[in-house]
Amino acid sequence: MQIAILKLVSNERRQSHFTAIIDRGKKETFFFLVMELVFSVSTGLGASIQCLEACEDLHKYGFIHRDLKPANYAIGLGEKKRIVYILDFGIARRILNDKNELKTPRISVRFKGTIPFASIACHKGIEMGPKDDCESWYYLMLDLTVPG
Incomplete structure (x- = not known):
């Protein structure tokens, strides 16, 4: 669900309350999601x-x-x-x-x-x-x- 929501809002980059997806995928049985760093x-x-x-x-x-x-x-x-x-x-x-x-x-x-x-x-x-x-x-x- 997290990926689906972030993909949906990423089309509207004006949405400043969501981080961008950098990468996502599956490695064997492990799913991963990399989002942009929002803290300095x-x-x-x-x-x-x-x-x-x-x-x-x-x-x-x-x-x-x-x-x-x-x-x-x-x-x-x-x-x-x-x-x-x-x-x-x-x-x-x-x-x-x-x-x-x-x-x-x-x-x-x-x-x-x-x-x-x-x-x-x-x-x-x-x-x-x-x-x-x-x-x-x-x-x-x-x-x-x-x-x-």
């Missing part, structure tokens, strides 16, 4: 830094997010339009026990997150920690700043 690199980096700061704040409370991706952040309104907010704690996990010590890692865990942004440990079924949120943030930052 500096805007992407600024937003990425705030995303990391929000993640760090969550870690200070003893939680890991486990699903960091651009869709799980939002921009404020009005005077707060330059503030990035972290969202969607549906698969977040507390990493501290009742004594505020790190919990003992589980032997194996099920995949949690979104494939393109998930850490290597997540893909391997290894218990995740704050470092995995940082790795996911890195993929998020690349998504916001690197063209194509």
Whole structure:
């Protein structure tokens, strides 16, 4: 559906609220869509830094997010339009026990997150920690700043 809508509106380049399709296709069983970059690199980096700061704040409370991706952040309104907010704690996990010590890692865990942004440990079924949120943030930052 996403490709169909973008193809439809791409004929009307006056539509400034839609990104242009750069490329699309299928490679074996994987479909892909490449859209134009709409942030400047500096805007992407600024937003990425705030995303990391929000993640760090969550870690200070003893939680890991486990699903960091651009869709799980939002921009404020009005005077707060330059503030990035972290969202969607549906698969977040507390990493501290009742004594505020790190919990003992589980032997194996099920995949949690979104494939393109998930850490290597997540893909391997290894218990995740704050470092995995940082790795996911890195993929998020690349998504916001690197063209194509």
